[in-house]
Amino acid sequence: MISPLTKKTLRTLYRNRGQVLAVAAVVLCGTACYIALSSCHRNLMLTRDTYYAENRFADFEIQLERAPESVLFRVQEIPGVRQVRGRITEEVKLEAPGLDEAKTGRIVSMPETRRSVINNVVLTQGRYFDTGAVNEVILSERFAQANGLGIGESLYATIDGRKHTLKIVGLGASPEYVYIIRSMTSLVPEPERFAILWVPEKFAEDAKNMQAACNNIVGTLDDPESAERVLDAAADLLKPYGVYAKTSREHQVSNRFISDEIKGLGVQARVLPTIFLGVAALVIFIVLNRMVRNERTQIGLLKAYGHGNLTIALHYMQYALAQSLIGAAGGFIVGQWLASGMIRLYVRFYTFPILRARMYPDVLVESMGIAVFFSLLGAVLAAYRAARIHPAESMRPGAPQRGRRTFFERYPALWRRLSFTWKMIVRNVSRNGFRAGLNVFVVMISTAQLIVGFYAIDAITYVIDFQYKMTQRQDATVSLFFERGKDALLETARLPHVREVEPLLQYPFEMRNGWHKKDAVIVGMSREGNLQRLLDTEDRPVDVGESGLVLSSALARSLHVGAGDEVELKPLMGKVTKEKRVPVSRVVEQYFGMSGYMNIEALSRVLDEPYTMNAVLVRTDRGTASSLHDEVKDVPVVASVELREDALKNLQDTLATSMRIMGVTSIVFAGVIAFSIIYNVTMVSLGERERELASLRVLGFTQREVGAILFNENFLTGALGVLLGIPAGMAMVWGMMHAFDMELFRFPFYIAPRTYVISTALTVTFIVFANLAVRWKINRLDMVETLKSRD
Amino acid sequence: MGIAQDITQQPIIYRVVDLVKEYRMGEVTVAALRGITLDVREGEFLVILGHSGSGKSTLLNIMGGLDTPTSGQVFYCDQELTGYTERQLTEYRRHHIGFVFQFYNLMPSLTARENVEMATEISEHPLDPAEALGLVGLQSREDHFPSQLSGGEQQRVAIARAVAKGPHILLCDEPTGALDVATGKIVLQVLADVNVRTRTTLVVITHNAVIGELADRVVRMQDGHVVEIKVNAARKNVDQVEW
């Protein structure tokens, strides 16, 4: 048997179904977000941790020139080190019959026979090396798939100028290459363009001429916290062997990206649902308070019949609960669906051979719990008021609505000019300040949210433009295996279709200022350069000068230096090991990373060379850049040719989906919130003013004119909301920019003018939709019925 | 105040022919009007009397374009109202009709004067709002909000609002229903004055037979029928009757 009160709840829910569904939609978004983000967060974490554990992801890695294997035992003996492994790794140029152009990759040596080693490879297809086989390779799966390479096919890898044939025997992945990125300035991972080649130790030793030696040491620790200490000790120990770089797991590039992402997801999983459910609580608060005020007499009657305070309070809680449960039920379905969609999106960016995608019953329960919590939070005050109503008092009519003079009336000239519609609106806004304020607030949030959502797209587009249209204006970059003199420039210039060439020297250094140290690349560029330019974040070209060092502000900060100071440079490669002191001539703000810039001639001198380069930038005749591949295919010194067009296309392809998703999500979020609140608040308003509006209809006001009284109020609060929303959006963007001010990348503060227009237009559209929904109700206003009784 | 005109000589402003209104509620059909035929003449003061539920309000609402009949016709100045669309009915109310109800239905957020202005803003031949308030004797209260006025005063503002539009017909559904006797008299006096001064046709619904004596004609309704139409030889003044 359903109790009469429950029946009342059900009937009220049905009668107000439009409003109920609008609230439920907000709850749905909240729970769906929570489920999707939390599940995704946990799935990624679980996947990462399982993947790392099963394949023994290293706690530290040291890159060096060349060390005899015997030294490994000494590293092993550093306290805290559990196990170490020496490897040979090297950048290579790749060719294959199926590839229309040469690609780059990295070889990583593996034991001849399959063992569980640190940074193991997971075979996703094929087999491990045959015993005794040398020229076999396990290729990274994403690369193989994207480039149409299969098991049994051959690859040609150029190592130190010599071409080797490798037969693909397996496809695989490894925990150190979840996020496959070629250089720190890449905006997106490039698993399809950058290959990882796991080769037998023997092959690597022969190719690099490193018998019983290694150039890369990875290891595990008893306690990951001790990484820095161990790395310092190891670096001391390995000093004679030329340490280039030492990296703890925390700073390992791939791990850094995935772990930052997981951390971000965890934050979002808390913030987004809170916003939605907080909004839902507000709506419930307003609707229920109004309902309790309306039903005063009924409540009094119920109490007079002997219903207890608690029963009455629970009755209103029940109404709120029902809405949140409807929403949460929808959220379950949408959340699960979103979670699986998100994981699929993540897999585009991160390479996981195993994917732990589970359903988490506890996440479902939690989402339900928070949905219920917020709805009850919204209901509690109304329920309390209902419980406090005194039966006898409730029968007396409530205090009449009072008109009140407003601030504007102090300016009679202005006031007299207002039509009575606007007078009513102004007085109503001032009387129901909270509700009007809520409308303003919600429109503000909606506008700001849209601006932030579109900003993400603007920022990415801007950075791409900055990178590929303003900074790097070359059509192709020809990278060389070794440093070469001016002749490389002349030779490249002689190639067909080449219009303009420019040298580039990128060299890794350890930079030092006192005890502040940082490994970074210094880019040597020609001062008259026209292709690659150095720009600051204001898009102003920066002159590298004759001899000084220009530092990106991030790098300058981490070294604690400024213009005029000196830094010590120690090359991390090659035969020069002597440190040189170089003055810092300037510090520039930059979007990307930690780099230094120097005049190429000055940088050459640091390396004890008169003039040297390791890349040539090329501008070609229109549309002929791709022919460069064929031209330089057989030039051994050429490591790779990267076409700007390819890089740009790859970037856009990779980002297109995420940008679309970002855009759509912010529109949906902002839309649901704005619509739901405005619709509900207006319906509450309509409920209160039904009589007023009906009597206007009697006087001969059209539906449109009557609607205008409510709608213009919404447009007024909306206009205010948009006006506040724009600076709020900018502030949020600014906050976000600083929150994400990472070492490697910083967002530009760039909001396209279009974003303001679109955000405003969309917000107005949401208000119009909410108004239309209310209009439907206004058109059905029954004048006779409404005016029959006293209110 | 004696009334000099002979109402029967005035042109017909309303012709109600065989008007039927039925409410269908599931299985049952309630007939509120069962074939009303009635003429209303320009400038007359017509009172409709009848027991509760006899269909008075229903008739008035249809005449005023708030409701539509099940069958039958209403002609207003030879225009058939009963064929009007919602939009046309709104237009009709806007320019021709003034309503006064038992409850005053003023806009609580507007002052007395603004409540009147609201009506004049949309009409073609409005009275000056101050003049309309003058008609009901409330000039001095024009800046007060409804909550600052008594019931009778509020009703007078409602009348001023209805009159200010310069309507051809004033339709009043129990205008004194919520007022005490003395206040009711004042309100009726105001209505009668308006009728005389502005030559506005006045139709008033009431339960109170005495009020009929103030009118030119009295229509008595019962069970959805017109059972009697009485023509008063002379209209009485408010202070000549007692109830």
Ligand SMILES: Nc1ncnc2c1ncn2[C@@H]1O[C@H](COP(=O)(O)OP(=O)(O)OP(=O)(O)O)[C@@H](O)[C@H]1O
């Ligand atoms: N919306 C409706 N649904 C069903 N029946 C209705 C409706 N409105 C009126 N009625 C019925 O129509 C009949 C006439 O109603 P009406 O309101 O016209 O009476 P009335 O003469 O104005 O009564 P009163 O003096 O009490 O105001 C009544 O029996 C009433 O119950």
Ligand SMILES: [Mg+2]
């Ligand atoms: Mg009635």
